[in-house]
Amino acid sequence: MAKGVKPRVKVPKKAAAGEAITIKTLISHKMESGQRKDDDGNLIPRSIINRFTCDFNGENVIDVTLEPAISTNPYLEFAATVPEAGEFKFTWYDDDGSVYEESKKIAIG
């Protein structure tokens, strides 16, 4: 498992029904591209977050494929319309099979 991986998410605590809100996500991850070599000339194996998804009450909001050229600590910001109160679930998939999860509740008001 990659070291020092920590997901962070920022979602407003409440929104009006039907309002488009901005969601910010960031995961600390070294995003080793697989192109670099170490001091001895050996290739450093690729180790990246390769997929990110966000679901709201079980419905998919966004599904992102991340590629090796994406830099350290990938930051993703996107908009989502909130039809009702509920919970956003965020999932990051690591090359090594690890899955990192975070969730945030949002109220209508």
Add this chain to the structure above:
Amino acid sequence: MTNLRGALSALIIAGTMASVAVADPVDDSLIINGETTLVTRTKAPAHVSDALDEVMSGWLFRGTETRAMQADDFDNPGMIFVEQAEDVWNTADGSEGKSCADCHGASSDMSEVRPTFPKWNDAAEEVFTLEMQVNDCRENRMGAEKWKYNGGEMVNMTALLASVSRGNTVNVAIDGPAQATWEQGKELYYTRTGQLELSCANCHEDSYGLMIRADHLSQGQINGFPTYRLKNTKLNSIHDRFKGCIRDTRAETYSPGSPEFVALELYVASRGNGLSVEGPSVRN
């Protein structure tokens, strides 16, 4: 002939304008997370009032996006390193099996520390920077290995200590036992170095607000350190910044942690007395 003269005077005007291209610091206020308003501009402290009327944070000299990035902890990439230091704060290390938290409590209780450093240490009989204090704790209280002065763990820890002090006012003591060190720092500040023969004051006192090629010269205040620089995507310590500046004058530099840089840090910090602690700030 008339046409030629017109063209010439146009050239002269263009030349004059280029040499005095002034880009004033912006009129903006820094509110962190929509809650804490920081002082980024205030009356110069008495000991620099002969040189400056007003002291200004480097934040005012940066672009709109960079300023916005610092105003929100989520957008501020420096906060990742603060979080890493928070884990270290609570982790025991060394032969005594103690963590920082075992003596000091929560990191958020340390908000009075960063604003007063560098400061005189009675036991060591010298001026201590925050880094020296951290290493003194590690060595003598925790029985742990010292950290490299400008290494990753150290700069992260100073970022944590700065982050909990944001909004508090920089107030380093320049009198009493620290005065000799402060005088030494002042001497260094006004000493021209390198093949370009530039002192700190040539850029940061005489010429702040001007463009130095594509960069907007600030007053060189250090209230925002450590600084997350977009150009190297990591936190930069005060002494690394000093080193970079002196290198740019094409001089051999002092080393991070050297007595000269400690003295310079005390002097430069004192020039920002009255500004808010801002670290970790975001800069170019």
